[in-house]
Amino acid sequence: MSELIQKHLDSKLIKLSLVFALIYFIFFNSVVSCYKFSYYKITFLKAILELSKDFLYIYFTCFIIFFGLTIHRLVFIIGAIFLFITGAIASYYLYFFKISPTKEMMGSFFSTDLNELYEIISIRLIVWLIFSLFSCIYTMKHFSILDSKLFVTKLLSAICLLISVNNIIAPKFKLLNSYFPIQYLHNTYLYLSNSNNKSSMRENIREKFSFIDQSDQNIVAVVVIGESARFDHFGINGYSRDTTPYLSTVENLFSFKAQSSSNHTCISVPSLMSRHPAKDIDKITGDTSFLSIFTMLDFNTNWIGTQSLVQYFKSKDPYTIYDQAKFSMLPGGSVLLTRLDHDEKMLPYIKNIVDSSATKDVLIVHTSGSHWKYSARYPKEFEKFTPKCNSTTMVDQSTCDPIQLVNDYDNTILYTDFFYIA
Numbered sequence: 001m002s003e004l005i006q007k008h009l010d011s012k013l014i015k016l017s018l019v020f021a022l023i024y025f026i027f028f029n030s031v032v033s034c035y036k037f038s039y040y041k042i043t044f045l046k047a048i049l050e051l052s053k054d055f056l057y058i059y060f061t062c063f064i065i066f067f068g069l070t071i072h073r074l075v076f077i078i079g080a081i082f083l084f085i086t087g088a089i090a091s092y093y094l095y096f097f098k099i100s101p102t103k104e105m106m107g108s109f110f111s112t113d114l115n116e117l118y119e120i121i122s123i124r125l126i127v128w129l130i131f132s133l134f135s136c137i138y139t140m141k142h143f144s145i146l147d148s149k150l151f152v153t154k155l156l157s158a159i160c161l162l163i164s165v166n167n168i169i170a171p172k173f174k175l176l177n178s179y180f181p182i183q184y185l186h187n188t189y190l191y192l193s194n195s196n197n198k199s200s201m202r203e204n205i206r207e208k209f210s211f212i213d214q215s216d217q218n219i220v221a222v223v224v225i226g227e228s229a230r231f232d233h234f235g236i237n238g239y240s241r242d243t244t245p246y247l248s249t250v251e252n253l254f255s256f257k258a259q260s261s262s263n264h265t266c267i268s269v270p271s272l273m274s275r276h277p278a279k280d281i282d283k284i285t286g287d288t289s290f291l292s293i294f295t296m297l298d299f300n301t302n303w304i305g306t307q308s309l310v311q312y313f314k315s316k317d318p319y320t321i322y323d324q325a326k327f328s329m330l331p332g333g334s335v336l337l338t339r340l341d342h343d344e345k346m347l348p349y350i351k352n353i354v355d356s357s358a359t360k361d362v363l364i365v366h367t368s369g370s371h372w373k374y375s376a377r378y379p380k381e382f383e384k385f386t387p388k389c390n391s392t393t394m395v396d397q398s399t400c401d402p403i404q405l406v407n408d409y410d411n412t413i414l415y416t417d418f419f420y421i422a
Helices: 002-008 011-037 044-069 073-097 103-110 114-120 123-143 151-169 174-178 182-197 265-272 278-283 291-296 343-355 402-421
Strands: 220-225 300-305 361-366
Touching: 011 044, 011 073, 011 123, 044 073, 044 151, 044 174, 073 123, 073 182, 103 182, 103 265, 151 182, 174 182, 265 278, 291 300, 291 361, 300 343, 343 361, 343 402
Parallel strands: 220 361, 300 361
Antiparallel strands: none
C-alpha cells in the first residue's frame, strides 16, 4: 500500500505543503489565537482544547491551500509569497492595533491614498515583512520546488486548489473566517463583489422630489466634514480639558451628540451626504447627494478638502459626484496634498471662495481633523498637551502609551477648534 502511494503521490510536495502550513500558522495565526482567547473567560484546560481544535482545522486548511498551489511551480512561488506578505501585514495590525481585516476594513484599505499609506507604514512593519518574506523564500529554496510529473498528485493539487477557492468565496465552517488567510481573502472577495454588483446608475433625487428655495439672496452656507472627532473630547461639551478655547467664545453655538454611520471614511462621508439613514447604508450610492439639490437651485456649490473620496468619486452614470457640484478643489487635488501639510492650508482658498461670492453659496470643507496618525494632524505650536507621541516619519504609533495617544488626540481637537474659527 505504501509503495502504491509513493508511486502516485509526490511526497516532497506534500512535505513542502505541510511545512509551509505550519510556518504560516505559527507566524500569522498564532496572533489570531492570542487575540481570540484573550476575550474568553474559560479555564486553562478548555482554552487548550479549543486552541487544539482550532489548530487542527486551520492547519489542515492551510495545508490544502499550499498543496493546491503546487499545481505549478510558478503558481506556488507567487502564491506563497503573496500569502506571506498579506499574512504579515494582517497579523501585524491585529497584534499591535487590534485591527481585524473585516469587509469594511478591506474597503478602507482599497480606498487609501498614498499619503495615508505612508503614515501607517513603520520600520517595525518593514522588518516583519522582510523577515516573513525571507523565511518564505528560504524554505522554498530548501525544498527546491519542481513541477510534479505524477498525474494523481496533479489531480489532487487541482482539487485542493478548487476547495481553497471555494473556501475563499464561501467558507464551509465559520471558524475558517476568523483565521488567516481565509478571513482577509474572503472579506476582500465580499467587498470587491459587492462593489461590482452595485448598480452603476444613480437616481437623481432632484428629479424625483420637488424643492423650493426660500433662502436669502446672498447666503453662504459652510458645511465642515471633520474626521474622528469625539463629542466627549470637546471642551464645549464638558470635557475636563480646554480643547475648544475659540469655540467656547461663540454666541448661540449649539453642540449636539451625533453618531457616524461608520468608522470608515469611504462609507461615513457618502452616508452623510445621502438621504438614507444608517440602517440603509447599502443604498447610499444609489442616488445623488444633497449637493445636487443645491446645484439645481442655482447655488454655487463648492467642495474643497484634504482627504480623497476616490471610492465615492468613481463614475456611476449618468450622475457622477462631479455633476452634482461645481467643484473648486485644492490645486493638485486633495490626494496630492503633501505630507505634513495641515488643514489650514485650505484657508486661503476657502477665503477666496467666500470673498468672491456674489450669489448663494454652499461650501463643503472636508478636513483631515483627527485622522490617524494624530501627531501628524497639527503643527508644533498646538502641542499643548504633553507628553506626546514621536511624530518622526516611520515611527510606529503603537509604541505610544495611552496617555501620549490621548494627549496627541486632544491636540488635534485643539487644532480643529482653531481651524473652525480661523
